[in-house]
Amino acid sequence: MTDPQPSQKPRAAVIGGGPAGLMAADILSGAGIAVTLYERMPSLGRKFLIAGRGGLNLTHSEVMERFLPRYGEAAEHLREAIAAFSPDDLRAFSEALGQPTFIGSSGRVFPKDMKSSPLLRAWLRRLDANGVAFRVRNRWTGWNEAGALSFVGPDGRDVTDSPDVTILALGGASWPKLGSDGGWADILRKAAIEISPLRPANCGFAVPWSDIFRQRFAGQPLKRIALSHGGETVRGESVIAHYGIEGGAVYTLSRALREAIEKSGEATLVIDLRPDMTQKQLAAPLGQPRGKQSLSTFLRKAANLAPPAIGLLQEAAAGKLSAMPAYEMAGLIKAIPLKLTGTAPNDRAISTAGGIAFREIDEHFMLRKKPGVFAAGEMLDWEAPTGGYLLQACFATGAAAGRGAVGWLAEKAKL
Numbered sequence: 001m002t003d004p005q006p007s008q009k010p011r012a013a014v015i016g017g018g019p020a021g022l023m024a025a026d027i028l029s030g031a032g033i034a035v036t037l038y039e040r041m042p043s044l045g046r047k048f049l050i051a052g053r054g055g056l057n058l059t060h061s062e063v064m065e066r067f068l069p070r071y072g073e074a075a076e077h078l079r080e081a082i083a084a085f086s087p088d089d090l091r092a093f094s095e096a097l098g099q100p101t102f103i104g105s106s107g108r109v110f111p112k113d114m115k116s117s118p119l120l121r122a123w124l125r126r127l128d129a130n131g132v133a134f135r136v137r138n139r140w141t142g143w144n145e146a147g148a149l150s151f152v153g154p155d156g157r158d159v160t161d162s163p164d165v166t167i168l169a170l171g172g173a174s175w176p177k178l179g180s181d182g183g184w185a186d187i188l189r190k191a192a193i194e195i196s197p198l199r200p201a202n203c204g205f206a207v208p209w210s211d212i213f214r215q216r217f218a219g220q221p222l223k224r225i226a227l228s229h230g231g232e233t234v235r236g237e238s239v240i241a242h243y244g245i246e247g248g249a250v251y252t253l254s255r256a257l258r259e260a261i262e263k264s265g266e267a268t269l270v271i272d273l274r275p276d277m278t279q280k281q282l283a284a285p286l287g288q289p290r291g292k293q294s295l296s297t298f299l300r301k302a303a304n305l306a307p308p309a310i311g312l313l314q315e316a317a318a319g320k321l322s323a324m325p326a327y328e329m330a331g332l333i334k335a336i337p338l339k340l341t342g343t344a345p346n347d348r349a350i351s352t353a354g355g356i357a358f359r360e361i362d363e364h365f366m367l368r369k370k371p372g373v374f375a376a377g378e379m380l381d382w383e384a385p386t387g388g389y390l391l392q393a394c395f396a397t398g399a400a401a402g403r404g405a406v407g408w409l410a411e412k413a414k415l
Protein backbone atom coordinates (compact mmCIF):
# COMPACT_ATOMS: atom_id res chain seq x y z
CA MET A 1 0.00 0.00 0.00
CA THR A 2 1.40 3.44 -0.88
CA ASP A 3 1.29 6.32 1.57
CA PRO A 4 -1.71 8.58 1.14
CA GLN A 5 -0.95 11.98 -0.43
CA PRO A 6 -0.38 14.65 2.23
CA SER A 7 -3.74 16.20 1.38
CA GLN A 8 -5.50 12.87 1.98
CA LYS A 9 -3.87 12.27 5.35
CA PRO A 10 -5.98 12.99 8.39
CA ARG A 11 -4.85 16.23 10.06
CA ALA A 12 -4.10 16.86 13.70
CA ALA A 13 -3.46 20.13 15.52
CA VAL A 14 -1.40 19.88 18.70
CA ILE A 15 -1.48 23.03 20.82
CA GLY A 16 1.44 23.47 23.21
CA GLY A 17 5.07 22.58 22.53
CA GLY A 18 6.01 21.15 25.93
CA PRO A 19 6.75 17.48 26.66
CA ALA A 20 3.06 16.46 26.58
CA GLY A 21 2.34 18.14 23.23
CA LEU A 22 5.58 16.96 21.64
CA MET A 23 4.87 13.41 22.75
CA ALA A 24 1.36 13.52 21.27
CA ALA A 25 2.84 14.94 18.03
CA ASP A 26 5.39 12.10 18.03
CA ILE A 27 2.71 9.40 18.30
CA LEU A 28 0.41 11.04 15.74
CA SER A 29 3.12 11.74 13.16
CA GLY A 30 4.53 8.24 13.69
CA ALA A 31 1.08 6.90 12.77
CA GLY A 32 1.14 8.78 9.46
CA ILE A 33 -1.08 11.68 10.52
CA ALA A 34 -0.24 15.18 9.29
CA VAL A 35 0.51 17.18 12.44
CA THR A 36 0.66 20.94 12.90
CA LEU A 37 2.01 21.95 16.29
CA TYR A 38 1.06 25.40 17.54
CA GLU A 39 3.06 27.18 20.24
CA ARG A 40 2.63 30.71 21.53
CA MET A 41 6.32 31.27 22.32
CA PRO A 42 9.03 31.85 19.72
CA SER A 43 10.56 28.43 20.49
CA LEU A 44 9.46 25.05 21.83
CA GLY A 45 9.89 23.34 25.18
CA ARG A 46 10.95 26.33 27.24
CA LYS A 47 9.83 24.89 30.57
CA PHE A 48 11.39 21.55 29.69
CA LEU A 49 14.68 23.38 29.10
CA ILE A 50 14.45 25.18 32.46
CA ALA A 51 13.66 21.84 34.11
CA GLY A 52 17.08 20.69 32.91
CA ARG A 53 18.90 23.63 34.41
CA GLY A 54 19.53 22.04 37.78
CA GLY A 55 19.73 18.48 36.36
CA LEU A 56 16.84 17.05 34.34
CA ASN A 57 15.00 14.59 36.55
CA LEU A 58 13.10 12.65 33.88
CA THR A 59 11.39 10.03 36.02
CA HIS A 60 11.88 7.80 39.06
CA SER A 61 13.03 4.20 39.32
CA GLU A 62 10.89 3.06 42.26
CA VAL A 63 8.42 0.18 41.86
CA MET A 64 4.93 0.97 40.58
CA GLU A 65 3.31 0.30 43.99
CA ARG A 66 5.29 3.24 45.36
CA PHE A 67 5.36 5.30 42.16
CA LEU A 68 1.64 5.60 41.45
CA PRO A 69 0.52 6.77 44.94
CA ARG A 70 2.68 9.89 44.37
CA TYR A 71 -0.24 11.20 42.29
CA GLY A 72 -2.68 10.99 45.21
CA GLU A 73 -6.32 10.67 44.22
CA ALA A 74 -5.42 11.17 40.52
CA ALA A 75 -3.37 7.93 40.53
CA GLU A 76 -6.24 5.79 39.28
CA HIS A 77 -6.82 8.14 36.34
CA LEU A 78 -3.15 7.98 35.36
CA ARG A 79 -2.55 4.27 36.01
CA GLU A 80 -3.22 3.02 32.47
CA ALA A 81 -1.35 5.83 30.73
CA ILE A 82 1.71 5.27 32.95
CA ALA A 83 1.52 1.50 32.48
CA ALA A 84 1.45 2.04 28.70
CA PHE A 85 4.33 4.56 28.80
CA SER A 86 6.23 3.58 31.92
CA PRO A 87 9.39 5.00 33.51
CA ASP A 88 11.33 2.27 31.64
CA ASP A 89 9.68 3.35 28.38
CA LEU A 90 10.69 6.94 29.09
CA ARG A 91 14.28 5.83 29.68
CA ALA A 92 14.24 3.86 26.41
CA PHE A 93 12.74 6.88 24.62
CA SER A 94 15.55 9.09 25.91
CA GLU A 95 18.19 6.53 24.94
CA ALA A 96 16.70 6.21 21.43
CA LEU A 97 17.23 9.96 21.09
CA GLY A 98 20.90 9.54 21.98
CA GLN A 99 20.53 10.39 25.69
CA PRO A 100 21.04 7.29 27.86
CA THR A 101 19.93 7.68 31.47
CA PHE A 102 21.20 6.69 34.90
CA ILE A 103 19.61 6.18 38.31
CA GLY A 104 20.90 8.57 40.98
CA SER A 105 21.43 7.58 44.60
CA SER A 106 17.90 8.79 45.48
CA GLY A 107 16.34 6.54 42.80
CA ARG A 108 15.67 9.53 40.53
CA VAL A 109 16.42 9.07 36.83
CA PHE A 110 18.48 11.58 34.84
CA PRO A 111 19.95 11.70 31.34
CA LYS A 112 23.70 10.99 31.61
CA ASP A 113 24.65 14.56 30.72
CA MET A 114 21.88 15.90 33.05
CA LYS A 115 20.56 18.42 30.50
CA SER A 116 17.34 18.80 28.50
CA SER A 117 18.75 20.60 25.48
CA PRO A 118 20.41 17.65 23.65
CA LEU A 119 17.29 15.53 24.20
CA LEU A 120 14.98 18.31 22.98
CA ARG A 121 17.13 19.02 19.93
CA ALA A 122 17.21 15.35 18.88
CA TRP A 123 13.47 15.04 19.50
CA LEU A 124 12.61 18.09 17.39
CA ARG A 125 14.79 16.70 14.57
CA ARG A 126 12.83 13.45 14.68
CA LEU A 127 9.48 15.27 14.65
CA ASP A 128 10.66 17.41 11.75
CA ALA A 129 11.70 14.27 9.85
CA ASN A 130 8.22 12.85 10.53
CA GLY A 131 6.75 15.93 8.81
CA VAL A 132 5.44 17.78 11.90
CA ALA A 133 4.86 21.43 10.93
CA PHE A 134 5.82 23.81 13.73
CA ARG A 135 3.90 27.07 14.07
CA VAL A 136 5.50 29.12 16.83
CA ARG A 137 4.23 32.57 17.95
CA ASN A 138 0.65 31.31 17.57
CA ARG A 139 -1.46 31.85 20.68
CA TRP A 140 -4.59 29.75 20.87
CA THR A 141 -7.64 31.82 21.86
CA GLY A 142 -10.42 29.21 21.59
CA TRP A 143 -12.90 28.11 18.95
CA ASN A 144 -14.66 30.56 16.63
CA GLU A 145 -18.37 30.50 15.83
CA ALA A 146 -17.77 28.01 13.01
CA GLY A 147 -16.02 25.69 15.48
CA ALA A 148 -12.52 26.26 14.03
CA LEU A 149 -9.48 26.66 16.27
CA SER A 150 -8.53 30.34 16.52
CA PHE A 151 -5.06 31.72 17.10
CA VAL A 152 -3.43 35.09 17.25
CA GLY A 153 -0.51 34.51 14.92
CA PRO A 154 2.73 36.41 14.40
CA ASP A 155 2.15 40.14 13.88
CA GLY A 156 -1.26 39.86 15.52
CA ARG A 157 -2.84 38.15 12.49
CA ASP A 158 -5.88 35.93 13.06
CA VAL A 159 -5.18 32.30 12.18
CA THR A 160 -7.78 29.53 12.06
CA ASP A 161 -7.51 25.80 11.59
CA SER A 162 -10.09 23.01 11.32
CA PRO A 163 -8.14 19.79 11.85
CA ASP A 164 -9.72 16.33 12.11
CA VAL A 165 -8.43 15.99 15.64
CA THR A 166 -6.98 18.37 18.26
CA ILE A 167 -4.67 17.78 21.22
CA LEU A 168 -4.60 20.43 23.93
CA ALA A 169 -1.30 20.38 25.86
CA LEU A 170 -1.01 23.94 27.15
CA GLY A 171 0.59 23.15 30.50
CA GLY A 172 -0.16 24.49 33.98
CA ALA A 173 0.34 28.06 35.19
CA SER A 174 3.72 28.08 36.91
CA TRP A 175 6.55 30.22 35.53
CA PRO A 176 4.18 32.00 33.09
CA LYS A 177 7.03 33.83 31.41
CA LEU A 178 7.97 30.47 29.83
CA GLY A 179 4.61 30.36 28.03
CA SER A 180 2.13 28.37 30.14
CA ASP A 181 -0.03 30.90 31.93
CA GLY A 182 -3.22 28.88 32.45
CA GLY A 183 -5.13 31.29 30.17
CA TRP A 184 -6.80 28.23 28.60
CA ALA A 185 -8.83 27.67 31.78
CA ASP A 186 -11.29 30.45 30.93
CA ILE A 187 -11.59 29.27 27.32
CA LEU A 188 -12.54 25.77 28.46
CA ARG A 189 -14.85 27.02 31.24
CA LYS A 190 -16.76 28.90 28.54
CA ALA A 191 -17.21 25.54 26.82
CA ALA A 192 -18.80 24.29 30.08
CA ILE A 193 -15.76 22.14 30.94
CA GLU A 194 -15.06 21.83 34.65
CA ILE A 195 -11.65 23.15 35.63
CA SER A 196 -10.45 22.88 39.18
CA PRO A 197 -8.61 26.12 40.14
CA LEU A 198 -4.90 26.22 39.25
CA ARG A 199 -2.94 26.47 42.51
CA PRO A 200 0.79 26.51 43.16
CA ALA A 201 2.34 23.07 43.78
CA ASN A 202 5.93 22.25 44.66
CA CYS A 203 6.09 25.81 45.82
CA GLY A 204 7.55 28.00 48.50
CA PHE A 205 5.61 29.60 51.36
CA ALA A 206 5.31 33.07 52.83
CA VAL A 207 6.92 33.63 56.24
CA PRO A 208 6.60 36.96 58.09
CA TRP A 209 10.38 37.42 58.48
CA SER A 210 11.71 40.43 60.35
CA ASP A 211 13.29 43.01 58.00
CA ILE A 212 16.72 42.42 59.44
CA PHE A 213 16.57 38.65 58.91
CA ARG A 214 15.22 39.07 55.37
CA GLN A 215 17.92 41.56 54.41
CA ARG A 216 20.72 39.42 55.77
CA PHE A 217 19.71 35.94 54.70
CA ALA A 218 17.39 36.02 51.65
CA GLY A 219 18.86 33.73 48.99
CA GLN A 220 20.93 31.67 51.45
CA PRO A 221 20.52 27.91 51.87
CA LEU A 222 19.71 25.91 54.97
CA LYS A 223 21.63 22.70 54.38
CA ARG A 224 21.25 19.19 55.83
CA ILE A 225 18.07 20.03 57.71
CA ALA A 226 14.86 18.07 58.35
CA LEU A 227 11.41 19.56 57.89
CA SER A 228 8.25 18.22 59.48
CA HIS A 229 4.57 18.86 59.05
CA GLY A 230 1.50 16.81 59.86
CA GLY A 231 3.47 13.73 60.93
CA GLU A 232 5.69 13.68 57.83
CA THR A 233 9.41 14.45 57.99
CA VAL A 234 11.76 15.02 55.06
CA ARG A 235 15.47 15.60 55.08
CA GLY A 236 17.13 17.87 52.57
CA GLU A 237 17.82 21.47 51.82
CA SER A 238 15.80 24.69 51.70
CA VAL A 239 16.46 28.26 50.72
CA ILE A 240 15.48 31.39 52.62
CA ALA A 241 13.59 33.63 50.19
CA HIS A 242 12.74 37.29 50.62
CA TYR A 243 9.07 36.28 50.85
CA GLY A 244 9.53 33.13 52.94
CA ILE A 245 11.04 29.71 52.35
CA GLU A 246 11.44 27.51 49.26
CA GLY A 247 13.52 24.61 47.88
CA GLY A 248 13.44 20.83 47.60
CA ALA A 249 12.54 19.77 51.12
CA VAL A 250 9.75 22.39 51.32
CA TYR A 251 8.35 21.27 47.95
CA THR A 252 8.04 17.71 49.20
CA LEU A 253 5.70 18.84 51.97
CA SER A 254 4.05 21.55 49.87
CA ARG A 255 0.79 19.81 49.13
CA ALA A 256 -0.01 19.17 52.81
CA LEU A 257 1.17 22.66 53.77
CA ARG A 258 -0.94 24.31 51.05
CA GLU A 259 -4.00 22.34 52.10
CA ALA A 260 -3.48 23.30 55.76
CA ILE A 261 -3.24 26.98 54.76
CA GLU A 262 -6.34 26.68 52.55
CA LYS A 263 -8.19 25.29 55.56
CA SER A 264 -7.03 27.48 58.42
CA GLY A 265 -5.12 30.40 56.94
CA GLU A 266 -1.72 29.27 58.21
CA ALA A 267 0.45 26.21 58.78
CA THR A 268 3.39 25.35 60.99
CA LEU A 269 6.55 23.92 59.48
CA VAL A 270 9.01 22.52 62.03
CA ILE A 271 12.69 22.83 61.16
CA ASP A 272 15.35 20.60 62.69
CA LEU A 273 18.71 22.26 62.06
CA ARG A 274 20.71 19.25 63.30
CA PRO A 275 18.72 16.12 62.41
CA ASP A 276 21.78 13.90 62.94
CA MET A 277 22.01 14.73 66.70
CA THR A 278 19.64 14.33 69.62
CA GLN A 279 18.64 17.21 71.87
CA LYS A 280 20.72 15.67 74.64
CA GLN A 281 23.81 15.34 72.43
CA LEU A 282 23.48 18.97 71.38
CA ALA A 283 22.86 20.23 74.91
CA ALA A 284 26.27 19.01 76.15
CA PRO A 285 28.51 21.35 74.09
CA LEU A 286 25.93 24.14 74.39
CA GLY A 287 26.22 23.84 78.19
CA GLN A 288 29.96 24.69 78.12
CA PRO A 289 30.94 28.23 79.18
CA ARG A 290 30.87 30.68 76.27
CA GLY A 291 33.72 32.83 77.58
CA LYS A 292 34.40 35.89 75.46
CA GLN A 293 32.98 34.39 72.27
CA SER A 294 30.05 36.11 70.60
CA LEU A 295 26.84 34.08 70.62
CA SER A 296 27.17 33.45 66.87
CA THR A 297 30.74 32.18 67.14
CA PHE A 298 29.77 30.01 70.09
CA LEU A 299 26.80 28.49 68.21
CA ARG A 300 28.88 27.94 65.10
CA LYS A 301 31.49 26.01 67.09
CA ALA A 302 29.33 24.26 69.69
CA ALA A 303 26.44 23.24 67.44
CA ASN A 304 28.17 23.38 64.04
CA LEU A 305 25.59 25.78 62.66
CA ALA A 306 26.07 27.96 59.56
CA PRO A 307 25.19 31.70 59.68
CA PRO A 308 21.67 31.35 58.10
CA ALA A 309 20.83 28.62 60.63
CA ILE A 310 22.06 30.80 63.50
CA GLY A 311 20.05 33.72 62.09
CA LEU A 312 16.95 31.55 61.95
CA LEU A 313 17.49 30.43 65.53
CA GLN A 314 17.81 34.03 66.69
CA GLU A 315 14.73 35.01 64.69
CA ALA A 316 12.76 32.20 66.37
CA ALA A 317 14.01 33.03 69.88
CA ALA A 318 13.08 36.71 69.47
CA GLY A 319 16.00 38.09 71.52
CA LYS A 320 15.84 35.42 74.25
CA LEU A 321 18.57 33.14 72.87
CA SER A 322 21.56 34.33 74.91
CA ALA A 323 19.73 33.76 78.21
CA MET A 324 18.29 30.40 77.18
CA PRO A 325 19.35 27.28 79.13
CA ALA A 326 21.43 24.84 77.03
CA TYR A 327 18.85 22.05 76.94
CA GLU A 328 16.11 24.45 75.85
CA MET A 329 18.38 25.93 73.19
CA ALA A 330 19.13 22.44 71.92
CA GLY A 331 15.38 21.80 71.78
CA LEU A 332 14.87 24.89 69.66
CA ILE A 333 17.68 23.87 67.29
CA LYS A 334 15.86 20.53 66.89
CA ALA A 335 12.40 22.03 66.39
CA ILE A 336 12.05 25.61 65.19
CA PRO A 337 8.36 26.26 64.56
CA LEU A 338 7.94 28.38 61.46
CA LYS A 339 4.59 30.03 60.82
CA LEU A 340 3.65 29.90 57.11
CA THR A 341 1.01 32.43 56.16
CA GLY A 342 0.49 31.73 52.46
CA THR A 343 1.78 30.00 49.34
CA ALA A 344 4.25 31.62 46.99
CA PRO A 345 2.56 32.81 43.80
CA ASN A 346 2.23 30.52 40.75
CA ASP A 347 5.07 32.27 38.98
CA ARG A 348 7.56 30.87 41.48
CA ALA A 349 6.08 27.36 41.75
CA ILE A 350 7.58 24.36 39.96
CA SER A 351 4.14 23.16 38.90
CA THR A 352 0.45 23.78 39.49
CA ALA A 353 -2.29 21.66 40.97
CA GLY A 354 -5.76 21.75 39.45
CA GLY A 355 -6.81 21.69 35.83
CA ILE A 356 -9.30 19.82 33.65
CA ALA A 357 -11.36 17.55 35.92
CA PHE A 358 -10.91 13.87 35.08
CA ARG A 359 -14.66 13.41 34.80
CA GLU A 360 -14.48 15.66 31.73
CA ILE A 361 -12.30 13.21 29.78
CA ASP A 362 -12.86 9.62 28.70
CA GLU A 363 -10.38 6.75 29.06
CA HIS A 364 -8.61 7.93 25.86
CA PHE A 365 -8.12 11.46 27.23
CA MET A 366 -10.81 12.89 24.91
CA LEU A 367 -13.00 15.71 26.22
CA ARG A 368 -16.50 14.24 26.54
CA LYS A 369 -18.08 17.56 25.59
CA LYS A 370 -15.75 18.11 22.63
CA PRO A 371 -15.48 14.93 20.54
CA GLY A 372 -12.18 14.86 18.65
CA VAL A 373 -10.45 17.13 21.21
CA PHE A 374 -7.96 15.45 23.56
CA ALA A 375 -6.01 16.88 26.51
CA ALA A 376 -2.70 15.93 28.12
CA GLY A 377 0.03 17.00 30.51
CA GLU A 378 -0.04 19.43 33.40
CA MET A 379 -3.33 20.99 32.28
CA LEU A 380 -5.12 17.92 33.68
CA ASP A 381 -6.16 17.88 37.34
CA TRP A 382 -3.30 15.98 38.97
CA GLU A 383 -0.30 16.98 41.01
CA ALA A 384 2.80 15.19 42.22
CA PRO A 385 5.97 15.95 44.15
CA THR A 386 9.27 16.61 42.40
CA GLY A 387 11.31 13.48 41.70
CA GLY A 388 10.51 12.95 38.01
CA TYR A 389 6.79 12.30 38.60
CA LEU A 390 5.76 15.52 36.82
CA LEU A 391 7.52 14.82 33.54
CA GLN A 392 6.59 11.12 33.65
CA ALA A 393 2.89 11.98 33.80
CA CYS A 394 3.26 14.63 31.05
CA PHE A 395 5.01 12.20 28.70
CA ALA A 396 2.61 9.36 29.54
CA THR A 397 -0.58 11.39 29.12
CA GLY A 398 0.80 12.98 25.93
CA ALA A 399 1.36 9.48 24.55
CA ALA A 400 -2.08 8.33 25.73
CA ALA A 401 -3.84 11.32 24.14
CA GLY A 402 -1.86 10.74 20.92
CA ARG A 403 -2.89 7.06 20.84
CA GLY A 404 -6.46 8.03 21.69
CA ALA A 405 -6.55 10.48 18.78
CA VAL A 406 -5.08 7.90 16.37
CA GLY A 407 -7.74 5.39 17.49
CA TRP A 408 -10.54 7.94 17.19
CA LEU A 409 -9.47 8.86 13.63
CA ALA A 410 -9.34 5.15 12.70
CA GLU A 411 -12.89 4.64 14.05
CA LYS A 412 -14.13 7.68 12.15
CA ALA A 413 -12.53 6.42 8.94
CA LYS A 414 -14.54 3.17 9.24
CA LEU A 415 -17.87 5.03 9.28
Ligand SMILES: Cc1cc2nc3c(=O)[nH]c(=O)nc-3n(C[C@H](O)[C@H](O)[C@H](O)COP(=O)(O)OP(=O)(O)OC[C@H]3O[C@@H](n4cnc5c(N)ncnc54)[C@H](O)[C@@H]3O)c2cc1C
Pocket: 015, 016, 017, 018, 019, 020, 021, 038, 039, 040, 041, 044, 045, 046, 047, 048, 050, 051, 052, 055, 056, 057, 058, 059, 138, 139, 140, 141, 169, 170, 171, 172, 174, 175, 178, 179, 180, 181, 182, 183, 184, 349, 350, 351, 376, 377, 378, 379, 387, 388, 389, 390, 391, 392, 394
Ligand atom coordinates in the same frame (compact mmCIF):
# COMPACT_ATOMS: atom_id res chain seq x y z
C1 LIG B 1 12.18 25.35 37.33
C2 LIG B 1 11.45 24.07 37.00
C3 LIG B 1 12.12 22.86 37.12
C4 LIG B 1 11.44 21.67 36.85
N1 LIG B 1 12.13 20.48 36.95
C5 LIG B 1 11.48 19.32 36.72
C6 LIG B 1 12.17 18.07 36.82
O1 LIG B 1 13.40 18.03 37.00
N2 LIG B 1 11.44 16.93 36.68
C7 LIG B 1 10.11 16.95 36.41
O2 LIG B 1 9.48 15.87 36.33
N3 LIG B 1 9.43 18.11 36.23
C8 LIG B 1 10.10 19.28 36.38
N4 LIG B 1 9.44 20.47 36.20
C9 LIG B 1 8.01 20.44 35.77
C10 LIG B 1 7.88 20.14 34.28
O3 LIG B 1 8.79 20.93 33.54
C11 LIG B 1 6.44 20.41 33.82
O4 LIG B 1 5.56 19.66 34.63
C12 LIG B 1 6.24 20.05 32.36
O5 LIG B 1 7.06 20.85 31.51
C13 LIG B 1 4.78 20.24 31.92
O6 LIG B 1 4.67 19.77 30.61
P1 LIG B 1 3.44 20.19 29.69
O7 LIG B 1 3.80 19.72 28.32
O8 LIG B 1 2.18 19.72 30.29
O9 LIG B 1 3.41 21.76 29.74
P2 LIG B 1 4.55 22.87 29.38
O10 LIG B 1 5.91 22.28 29.42
O11 LIG B 1 4.25 24.01 30.26
O12 LIG B 1 4.21 23.20 27.87
C14 LIG B 1 3.00 23.83 27.50
C15 LIG B 1 3.27 24.68 26.28
O13 LIG B 1 2.03 25.27 25.87
C16 LIG B 1 2.29 26.58 25.43
N5 LIG B 1 1.05 27.37 25.53
C17 LIG B 1 0.42 27.76 26.66
N6 LIG B 1 -0.68 28.47 26.36
C18 LIG B 1 -0.73 28.54 25.00
C19 LIG B 1 -1.63 29.13 24.08
N7 LIG B 1 -2.70 29.84 24.49
N8 LIG B 1 -1.38 28.98 22.75
C20 LIG B 1 -0.30 28.28 22.31
N9 LIG B 1 0.59 27.71 23.14
C21 LIG B 1 0.38 27.83 24.47
C22 LIG B 1 3.36 27.08 26.38
O14 LIG B 1 4.08 28.17 25.84
C23 LIG B 1 4.22 25.83 26.56
O15 LIG B 1 5.31 25.79 25.67
C24 LIG B 1 10.09 21.68 36.43
C25 LIG B 1 9.43 22.91 36.28
C26 LIG B 1 10.10 24.10 36.55
C27 LIG B 1 9.38 25.40 36.38
